[in-house]
Amino acid sequence: MKLAYWMYAGPAHIGTLRIASSFKNVHAIMHAPLGDDYFNVMRSMLERERDFTPVTASIVDRNVLARGSQEKVVENITRKDQEEHPDLIVLTPTCTSSILQEDLQNFVERAQLEAKGDVMLADVNHYRVNELQAADRTLQQIVQFYIEKARKKGELPSTKTEQPSVNIIGMSTLGFHNNHDCTELKRLMQDLGVTVNAVIPEGATVHELKNLPRAWFNLVPYRELGMMAAQYLQSEFEMPYVDITPMGVVETARCLRAIQKVLNQQGAEVNYEPFIDEQTRFVSQAAWFSRSIDCQNLTGKKAVVFGDNTHAAAMTKILAREMGIRVVLAGTYCKYDADWFRQQVSEYCDEILISDDNAEIANAIARLEPAAIFGTQMERHVGKRLDIPCGVIASPIHIQNFPVGYRPFLGYEGANQIVDLVYNSFTLGMEDHLLEIFGGHDTKEVITKGVSADSDLNWNKEATAELNKIPGFVRGKVKRNTEKFARERGFNEITLEVMYAAKEAVGA
Amino acid sequence: MTLADTQPQALNFDCETGNYHTFCPISCVAWLYQKIEDSFFLVIGTKTCGYFLQNAMGVMIFAEPRYAMAELEEGDISAQLNDYEELKRLCQQIKRDRNPSVIVWIGTCTTEIIKMDLEGLAPKLEAEIGIPIVVARANGLDYAFTQGEDTVLAAMAARCPNQAPASETEKNERNAIQKLLHFGRQKEEVAAEESDYVEHPPLVLFGSLPDPVVTNLTLELKKQGIKISGWLPAKRFTELPVLQEGDYVCGVNPFLSRTATTLMRRRKCKLIGAPFPIGPDGTRAWIEKICSVFGIEPQGLAEREAQIWENLEDYIQLIRGKSVFFMGDNLLEVSLARFLIRCGMTVPEIGIPYMDKRYQAAELALLEKTCRDMGVPLPTIVEKPDNYNQVQRIYELQPDLVITGMAHANPLEARGINTKWSVEFTFAQIHGFTNARDVLELVTRPLRRNNSLKDLGWDKLVKETVNR
Numbered sequence: 001m002k003l004a005y006w007m008y009a010g011p012a013h014i015g016t017l018r019i020a021s022s023f024k025n026v027h028a029i030m031h032a033p034l035g036d037d038y039f040n041v042m043r044s045m046l047e048r049e050r051d052f053t054p055v056t057a058s059i060v061d062r063n064v065l066a067r068g069s070q071e072k073v074v075e076n077i078t079r080k081d082q083e084e085h086p087d088l089i090v091l092t093p094t095c096t097s098s099i100l101q102e103d104l105q106n107f108v109e110r111a112q113l114e115a116k117g118d119v120m121l122a123d124v125n126h127y128r129v130n131e132l133q134a135a136d137r138t139l140q141q142i143v144q145f146y147i148e149k150a151r152k153k154g155e156l157p158s159t160k161t162e163q164p165s166v167n168i169i170g171m172s173t174l175g176f177h178n179n180h181d182c183t184e185l186k187r188l189m190q191d192l193g194v195t196v197n198a199v200i201p202e203g204a205t206v207h208e209l210k211n212l213p214r215a216w217f218n219l220v221p222y223r224e225l226g227m228m229a230a231q232y233l234q235s236e237f238e239m240p241y242v243d244i245t246p247m248g249v250v251e252t253a254r255c256l257r258a259i260q261k262v263l264n265q266q267g268a269e270v271n272y273e274p275f276i277d278e279q280t281r282f283v284s285q286a287a288w289f290s291r292s293i294d295c296q297n298l299t300g301k302k303a304v305v306f307g308d309n310t311h312a313a314a315m316t317k318i319l320a321r322e323m324g325i326r327v328v329l330a331g332t333y334c335k336y337d338a339d340w341f342r343q344q345v346s347e348y349c350d351e352i353l354i355s356d357d358n359a360e361i362a363n364a365i366a367r368l369e370p371a372a373i374f375g376t377q378m379e380r381h382v383g384k385r386l387d388i389p390c391g392v393i394a395s396p397i398h399i400q401n402f403p404v405g406y407r408p409f410l411g412y413e414g415a416n417q418i419v420d421l422v423y424n425s426f427t428l429g430m431e432d433h434l435l436e437i438f439g440g441h442d443t444k445e446v447i448t449k450g451v452s453a454d455s456d457l458n459w460n461k462e463a464t465a466e467l468n469k470i471p472g473f474v475r476g477k478v479k480r481n482t483e484k485f486a487r488e489r490g491f492n493e494i495t496l497e498v499m500y501a502a503k504e505a506v507g508a
Numbered sequence: 509m510t511l512a513d514t515q516p517q518a519l520n521f522d523c524e525t526g527n528y529h530t531f532c533p534i535s536c537v538a539w540l541y542q543k544i545e546d547s548f549f550l551v552i553g554t555k556t557c558g559y560f561l562q563n564a565m566g567v568m569i570f571a572e573p574r575y576a577m578a579e580l581e582e583g584d585i586s587a588q589l590n591d592y593e594e595l596k597r598l599c600q601q602i603k604r605d606r607n608p609s610v611i612v613w614i615g616t617c618t619t620e621i622i623k624m625d626l627e628g629l630a631p632k633l634e635a636e637i638g639i640p641i642v643v644a645r646a647n648g649l650d651y652a653f654t655q656g657e658d659t660v661l662a663a664m665a666a667r668c669p670n671q672a673p674a675s676e677t678e679k680n681e682r683n684a685i686q687k688l689l690h691f692g693r694q695k696e697e698v699a700a701e702e703s704d705y706v707e708h709p710p711l712v713l714f715g716s717l718p719d720p721v722v723t724n725l726t727l728e729l730k731k732q733g734i735k736i737s738g739w740l741p742a743k744r745f746t747e748l749p750v751l752q753e754g755d756y757v758c759g760v761n762p763f764l765s766r767t768a769t770t771l772m773r774r775r776k777c778k779l780i781g782a783p784f785p786i787g788p789d790g791t792r793a794w795i796e797k798i799c800s801v802f803g804i805e806p807q808g809l810a811e812r813e814a815q816i817w818e819n820l821e822d823y824i825q826l827i828r829g830k831s832v833f834f835m836g837d838n839l840l841e842v843s844l845a846r847f848l849i850r851c852g853m854t855v856p857e858i859g860i861p862y863m864d865k866r867y868q869a870a871e872l873a874l875l876e877k878t879c880r881d882m883g884v885p886l887p888t889i890v891e892k893p894d895n896y897n898q899v900q901r902i903y904e905l906q907p908d909l910v911i912t913g914m915a916h917a918n919p920l921e922a923r924g925i926n927t928k929w930s931v932e933f934t935f936a937q938i939h940g941f942t943n944a945r946d947v948l949e950l951v952t953r954p955l956r957r958n959n960s961l962k963d964l965g966w967d968k969l970v971k972e973t974v975n976r
Binding site: 001002003004005006007010011013014032033034035036037038040041042044045048049050051052053056057059060061062065076083094095096099100126127128130396466469470496497500503504505 | 526527528529530531532533552554555556558559560562563564573576577578579580581582584585589594595597598601602617618620621622647648649650651652653719720723724727815816819896899913914915916917918919922941942945969970
């Protein structure tokens with residue numbers, strides 16, 4: 001047992017659900033107790049999704065405990081098949097079904113006899129893998145399922161596209177700025193003259209999957225999601241993949257050069273150097289920013305970076321290499337992939353922290369006292385407590401990290417966005433210190449005078465106690481309204497009764 | 509099937525598949541740890557439970573909450589680790605870091621399935637570490653959302669002392685409400701106040717409410733000369749009310765049927781079965797029922813209710829004649845529907861996770877009476893609803909408002925259907941005369957908002973084909 005308040009990566013089934021609901025017309029059925037469908041709330045709230053999340057539960061209750069699921073799971077699958085006609089239904093195990101050890105594979109096979117769509121069981125073990133690993137595995141499993149299905153039917157295309165083309169693998173729902181990143185990557189590919197053959201899983205249909213081998217190569221922008229699928233396609237079709245995250249100016253260039261190499265090996269004869277040079281020096285503002293006086297002021301400032309592998313590693317490199325900021329600590333919660341992280345960042349930071357214990361990270365931040373933090377929502381709250389500004393660069397995230405406006409982190413526009421994020425974090429921090437030195441904004445006094453006009457009314461002790469229980473941000477309003485009410489009716493003492501009467505009166 | 513045009517003679521009860529969205533009952537720790545200030549809630553479960561709490565409770569989790577997960581690992585599931593030793597280690601750590609007056613263990617689905625004997629382990633560990641340990645099985649196998657509180661309070665009921673502490677100072681310590689009311693007063697004033705009350709047997713109320721609502725309801729009963737001897741739960745675990753055989757108890761929320769049963773069967777208390785004090789009609793009926801049990805003639809209630817209704821008129825104008833559909837997820841549905849029907853709304857369907865017809869008998873009777881008084885068809889009460897079927901019925905009925913969980917709210921809004929997020933009713937102050945306005949503030953908000961958008965021409969924000 002482990003005492004835990006906070007977790008960075010969710011349970012395994014969340015990963016599977018993220019993949020299933022990213023595809024079009026794929027439905028997931030969780031084998032889970034009542035209340036475990038919280039994923040639907042997250043997707044509906046965070047992504048502000050207009051459509052019903054295609055996830056339902058086959059409820060595990062007392063009866064299931066006593067007798068097993070029996071027909072229940074099969075019925076739920078076939079019912080959903082008739083109601084929604086999905087192309088694929090993914091039966092998703094949860095922590096509960098992991099220990100019940102029912103033969104879910106058998107249910108899937110039985111349901112498949114009746115269902116018009118395909119049915120599969122997500123191969124994830126709750127106690128062995130987390131959300132990210134499960135997502136990676138489920139995507140690979142679905143890709144493999146449809147490649148093998150097409151091969152069996154003899155529908156697997158044997159030729160590559162005429163023009164150089166790419167599959168972008170790993171864009172998914174509830175991923176950190178994934179939809180913006182996806183748009184940015186598509187633009188980048190267009191600029192390079194590379195056709196996008198497929199983007200998976202977000203917005204794809206399972207019918208497209210058999211066409212994956214037609215692309216010249218695969219691009220896997222995120223370390224956590226898509227590698228297994230890319231490796232599977234490499235082993236089956238000798239498809240090369242590029243797994244350099246194009247985040248920051250230097251890494252974007254490195255990614256483009258890797259793409260150039262992969263294409264030229266297949267006879268494309270492309271040269272991206274002029275494009276990289278033009279973008280770096282004149283189109284993107286990030287390179288110029290790093291040379292400007294503003295950025296000079298950031299030299300040697302201390303920062304802590306924490307997040308998933310992809311974003312924490314890329315951010316560390318950007319801060320250290322492109323902005324001259326001293327990264328005193330870089331960390332990741334992807335413990336299962338820690339070696340990769342160490343190898344990526346070791347030359348760019350003083351210290352490395354591999355942990356998924358929020359208290360350990362908070363203590364490290366308190367000890368190091370950086371000028372800014374780049375982390376998840378959890379680090380943002382640590383920063384609030386310690387009065388250190390924080391830019392959010394990775395999941396776990398809240399609704400404000402699903403902006404409506406265009407905010408990619410990848411590509412050249414992504415580099416611009418990161419400049420703003422970094423710069424705003426640091427200047428806010430500076431401003432805070434200046435305010436402290438000069439004793440705050442000089443307008444403060446004037447404002448408070450207007451708000452806290454002393455009252456002629458006497459609040460008795462019960463009413464005062466009650467007033468103090470009202471949350472601070474509305475207390476002033478309640479006080480003013482109550483006093484207004486009392487004055488209008490000629491009360492000179494405010495009691496609990498007067499308070500309630502004021503609340504009951506219209507407009508008070 | 510159309511429900512609006514049939515007019516059933518009595519309340520129609522239905523039961524569907526139980527395939528609906530609700531919060532896991534472990535969510536009760538979020539409000540109970542705030543209510544019981546010296547408690548610590550330990551949820552013994554998996555990452556799934558933790559992930560739910562972390563996301564559902566949003567910002568609260570950052571405020572150094574007095575709750576945590578005892579996260580079960582593979583070794584715990586396969587019994588390679590000793591449950592007792594593991595729990596002892598964690599509880600000692602909690603004692604060291606927080607020193608609470610009680611640790612509440614929340615059993616989950618996983619502890620049920622692996623049959624971890626929490627009720628058996630607790631007394632042993634309690635004796636060893638010297639902190640009371642209360643066990644509540646608030647799991648998703650058996651319960652929905654607010655029923656979590658019911659399991660905790662039922663467990664707490666067993667911990668209420670059966671006689672008042674001897675010394676006067678201790679007594680003062682015990683009763684939070686009394687202390688608050690008498691705060692800073694002279695002794696003789698307190699004595700004089702005792703005469704404000706009518707002679708009646710002790711009355712204990714049960715149900716966790718925010719402190720301002722507790723004070724408010726206490727005052728309402730005081731106006732009738734009724735004294736509340738205690739409240740389950742109190743502000744602190746050390747202040748749990750005295751319960752003696754023959755004491756009267758009354759519930760303030762519709763989801764507390766286990767607590768009621770425990771109080772009657774284990775503590776031999778007498779349950780006052782009343783409608784719940786939600787809405788001015790409910791509050792009046794609640795007070796009247798308590799008065800009638802104690803043989804008191806209620807004073808000034810009719811005027812008070814009328815006054816409240818008058819003050820609600822501006823909100824009622826917005827909803828009169830409109831229809832509301834409850835998808836059902838928190839067991840407050842019957843009381844809210846009854847209040848809204850009294851406001852002039854029609855209710856084609858009341859979805860509800862679980863319906864205890866005995867505990868809610870008075871509320872159901874008031875619902876029936878309200879429908880007759882208002883001349884509207886009786887609603888169908890759908891227990892364990894099926895959300896998919898409900899959405900089909902909503903498409904057909906096109907209600908003016910759907911009260912639903914967040915999983916369905918945005919998709920319904922995108923299809924031009926007004927929604928109100930049901931969970932807000934659990935966290936808002938909705939009890940008593942004073943808070944009736946707050947309920948209507950919530951109910952009318954989507955209507956007021958959408959009124960101001962209605963001429964913009966973008967009601968439906970999905971392509972038609974998606975509906976099918």
